[in-house]
Amino acid sequence: MPDDRWVPPTVLLAVDLVILTLRQSRLQVLLIQRGIEPYRGALALPGGFLSHDKEDLSAAAHRELSEEAGLGPDELHLEQLGFYGAPERDPRGRVVSAAYLAVAPRLPEPVPGTDASRACWMPVTQALAGESNLAFDHAEILTDGIHRAREKLERSALATAFCGPTFTISELQDVYEAVWGVTLDARNFYRKVQSVDGFIVAAGPTRKNVGGRPARLFRPGPRTILHPPMSRPQGPTSQEAT
Amino acid sequence: MPDDRWVPPTVLLAVDLVILTLRQSRLQVLLIQRGIEPYRGALALPGGFLSHDKEDLSAAAHRELSEEAGLGPDELHLEQLGFYGAPERDPRGRVVSAAYLAVAPRLPEPVPGTDASRACWMPVTQALAGESNLAFDHAEILTDGIHRAREKLERSALATAFCGPTFTISELQDVYEAVWGVTLDARNFYRKVQSVDGFIVAAGPTRKNVGGRPARLFRPGPRTILHPPMSRPQGPTSQEAT
DNA sequence: GGGCTTACTGTCAATATGACAGTAAGCCTA
DNA sequence: TAGGCTTACTGTCATATTGACAGTAAGCCC
Numbered sequence: 032m033p034d035d036r037w038v039p040p041t042v043l044l045a046v047d048l049v050i051l052t053l054r055q056s057r058l059q060v061l062l063i064q065r066g067i068e069p070y071r072g073a074l075a076l077p078g079g080f081l082s083h084d085k086e087d088l089s090a091a092a093h094r095e096l097s098e099e100a101g102l103g104p105d106e107l108h109l110e111q112l113g114f115y116g117a118p119e120r121d122p123r124g125r126v127v128s129a130a131y132l133a134v135a136p137r138l139p140e141p142v143p144g145t146d147a148s149r150a151c152w153m154p155v156t157q158a159l160a161g162e163s164n165l166a167f168d169h170a171e172i173l174t175d176g177i178h179r180a181r182e183k184l185e186r187s188a189l190a191t192a193f194c195g196p197t198f199t200i201s202e203l204q205d206v207y208e209a210v211w212g213v214t215l216d217a218r219n220f221y222r223k224v225q226s227v228d229g230f231i232v233a234a235g236p237t238r239k240n241v242g243g244r245p246a247r248l249f250r251p252g253p254r255t256i257l258h259p260p261m262s263r264p265q266g267p268t269s270q271e272a273t
Numbered sequence: 274m275p276d277d278r279w280v281p282p283t284v285l286l287a288v289d290l291v292i293l294t295l296r297q298s299r300l301q302v303l304l305i306q307r308g309i310e311p312y313r314g315a316l317a318l319p320g321g322f323l324s325h326d327k328e329d330l331s332a333a334a335h336r337e338l339s340e341e342a343g344l345g346p347d348e349l350h351l352e353q354l355g356f357y358g359a360p361e362r363d364p365r366g367r368v369v370s371a372a373y374l375a376v377a378p379r380l381p382e383p384v385p386g387t388d389a390s391r392a393c394w395m396p397v398t399q400a401l402a403g404e405s406n407l408a409f410d411h412a413e414i415l416t417d418g419i420h421r422a423r424e425k426l427e428r429s430a431l432a433t434a435f436c437g438p439t440f441t442i443s444e445l446q447d448v449y450e451a452v453w454g455v456t457l458d459a460r461n462f463y464r465k466v467q468s469v470d471g472f473i474v475a476a477g478p479t480r481k482n483v484g485g486r487p488a489r490l491f492r493p494g495p496r497t498i499l500h501p502p503m504s505r506p507q508g509p510t511s512q513e514a515t
Numbered sequence: 516g517g518g519c520t521t522a523c524t525g526t527c528a529a530t531a532t533g534a535c536a537g538t539a540a541g542c543c544t545a
Numbered sequence: 546t547a548g549g550c551t552t553a554c555t556g557t558c559a560t561a562t563t564g565a566c567a568g569t570a571a572g573c574c575c
Contacts, residue, residue: 039285039323039324040286040325040326041284041285041286042283042284042285042286043281044281044282044358080281081281081284082281083282084282085360086360087359087360088356088358113355113356114330114353114356116286116329117329118326118327118328127369127371129356199553200553200554201552201553216533216534216535217553218535218536218554218555218556219533219534221553221554221555222532223531223532238541241541241551241552242541242551243542243552243553244539244541244542244551244552245541245552245553246554259531260502262501262531262532264533441522458564460524460525461563461564461565463522463523463524464524464525465563480572482573484519484521484572485519485520485522485571486520486522486523486570486571486573487521487572488521488522488523489522504563
């Protein structure tokens with residue numbers, strides 16, 4: 032390590048968020064249309080620089096979450112995703128981005144217009160399709176975020192984070208099908224979900240209404256690790272993790 | 274986001290490494306005795322600041338790996354672990370650490386003395402035990418690294434990274450037992466490991482010698498994802514991932 | 516050749532999974 | 546109020562995987 036006169040380089044630290052949710056039975060991500068250069072006008076993940084010297088990274092993530100998506104810290108899953116620090120990823124200089132993955136419950140149609148009303152939900156397939164080029168390396172970050180979500184659905188109770196405080200088993204199955212992009216057998220899904228002790232617990236003898244027979248409601252249970260894991264059929268995605 | 278006069282704070286970016294290996298059938302980590310303040314004299318994970326403005330993060334990780342452990346980029350697993358950016362984690366100022374997880378094959382007893390001869394291997398249990406207080410938040414980083422390694426052993430072929438270019442099934446079992454801290458049934462292990470197609474492939478009809486019957490040698494196969502995963506018995510560790 | 520050590524090969528019961536079909540409970544319409 | 550429609554569940558059976566356990570094979574040492 033260098034001795035004394037050496038001054039290590041400084042970098043700008045950004046926090047970017049991959050905010051996923053389920054809308055219309057599709058996995059969607061929150062994107063923002065950039066109002067400033069670079070990539071002005073392009074779509075990007077919500078994010079920004081540290082607001083001040085002493086701001087904690089996860090605090091910054093929550094702040095962005097609130098500012099740009101109007102989402103409070105409750106009823107929301109937030110975890111580290113990774114860091115992205117290629118030297119030329121930002122034309123303004125050396126910017127290293129700390130990426131977080133957030134999963135929000137199904138939200139009402141309109142985007143909360145707290146601050147950035149330029150926010151919009153977009154199906155991830157569309158966001159990653161060639162046309163809507165995301166700014167910076169955000170396509171890569173998004174890809175990693177989706178990959179992470181897919182993996183965690185297998186082994187953790189993350190799926191419940193896509194649902195509201197109570198949900199039906201069908202709704203939960205919807206989550207799995209949308210995120211994994213597969214079709215699951217409802218009967219086996221029922222069996223599996225209920226056999227994992229503590230995954231979901233009955234929420235009152237309550238019911239709910241759509242077309243047919245009322246469904247029982249559940250809440251997320253104490254168990255956060257699924258064992259044995261949910262088995263994912265030949266997903267269209269098979270890659271090695273980061 | 275702020276408009277013009279606003280200047281986002283800069284941070285110092287460090288790269289820290291959790292380098293794991295197997296020695297004496299125990300999971301060990303490479304630690305360095307710090308030669309400079311802060312935490313002078315304390316044990317710490319190898320790492321350091323970016324060497325220059327344009328250095329890529331993974332390049333910096335490889336550089337540290339080489340400088341502090343004498344490990345080249347070959348035959349070595351390296352992956353992102355996470356970022357650690359609590360405001361007060363480094364007394365010198367705002368330092369954000371990008372942590373990497375490296376897994377090295379079994380190495381000869383002596384520590385490669387390329388640069389920092391103050392490096393030493395230490396069993397992770399000892400490194401995390403109360404006494405040998407690691408500098409900064411390195412205990413947390415190490416804990417996360419171990420957790421990651423344990424998880425990846427289940428679903429990926431990471432275990433082979435602990436072994437040399439060729440290895441026996443027993444040696445591979447050793448890896449699992451040491452990292453997970455459990456005992457596995459050799460017969461079931463044999464069956465499982467060989468039933469996952471492409472996990473390990475025979476390396477010549479070669480053999481090897483210890484006490485008893487010579488063992489067949491294998492090389493890592495093309496398959497990096499294990500499906501179905503290796504099943505880990507009631508490990509002493511059960512936590513939710515980051 | 517006997518005894519020791521490590522390497523492997525098999526068997527069987529318990530468990531989890533995948534593939535299907537049938538019943539239950541609402542609402543809507545006639 | 547009796548279909549008929551829709552969604553919600555409950556069961557069954559063949560198959561795949563796991564966990565538990567015992568026996569054979571192939572070296573070395575004496």
